[in-house]
Amino acid sequence: xxxxxxxxxxxxxxxxxxxxxxxxxxxxxxxxxxxxxxxxxxxxxxxxxxxxxxxxxxxxxxxxxxxxxxxxxxxxxxxxxxxxxxxxxxxxxxxxxxxxxxxxxxxxxxxxxxxxxxxxxxxxxxxxxxxxxxx
Numbered sequence: 001x002x003x004x005x006x007x008x009x010x011x012x013x014x015x016x017x018x019x020x021x022x023x024x025x026x027x028x029x030x031x032x033x034x035x036x037x038x039x040x041x042x043x044x045x046x047x048x049x050x051x052x053x054x055x056x057x058x059x060x061x062x063x064x065x066x067x068x069x070x071x072x073x074x075x076x077x078x079x080x081x082x083x084x085x086x087x088x089x090x091x092x093x094x095x096x097x098x099x100x101x102x103x104x105x106x107x108x109x110x111x112x113x114x115x116x117x118x119x120x121x122x123x124x125x126x127x128x129x130x131x132x133x134x135x
Contacts, residue, residue, distance in 0.1 A: 011052055018046045022115070040080065043115045047122020054130045061131070068128035075121040079114050 022042045048055065 011049065015046065015049055018042055018049065022046075039115070040118050043118030044076075044122035044125070047119040047124075048126050050119070051123055051126035054126050057130050058126075063129050064131040066128055066131070068124050072121050072124035072128050075117055075124065079117040079121060 022039060
């Protein structure tokens with residue numbers, strides 16, 4: 001019981017530290033590209049921290065890649081699209097006929113959706129490196 005309290009306290013401190021870094025990064029406007037890359041890495045790290053037990057499993061029993069690697073890589077690729085590229089895709093889409101925005105690109109125009117996507121990609125990435133357990 002005492003060991004679990006210590007583990008959860010350490011994990012909470014790490015999580016709060018990562019969230020604090022993320023908040024401080026958003027206020028930094030010196031180099032927006034560098035800030036976005038570091039913020040993305042922190043979001044993926046936060047997603048990995050959520051699956052900390054599976055990380056321990058990976059260290060104990062090794063890496064077992066499963067089919068979830070495909071959606072995690074696709075999510076990372078979609079979320080990493082630069083903001084300017086998203087706008088270009090929407091403009092090109094609007095020029096060629098319809099005024100509807102592409103459903104994959106439009107949500108990624110907001111920073112919060114990008115951050116959530118990176119956290120989710122981190123969770124799926126960790127799950128893709130462990131052996132699946134069937135009920």
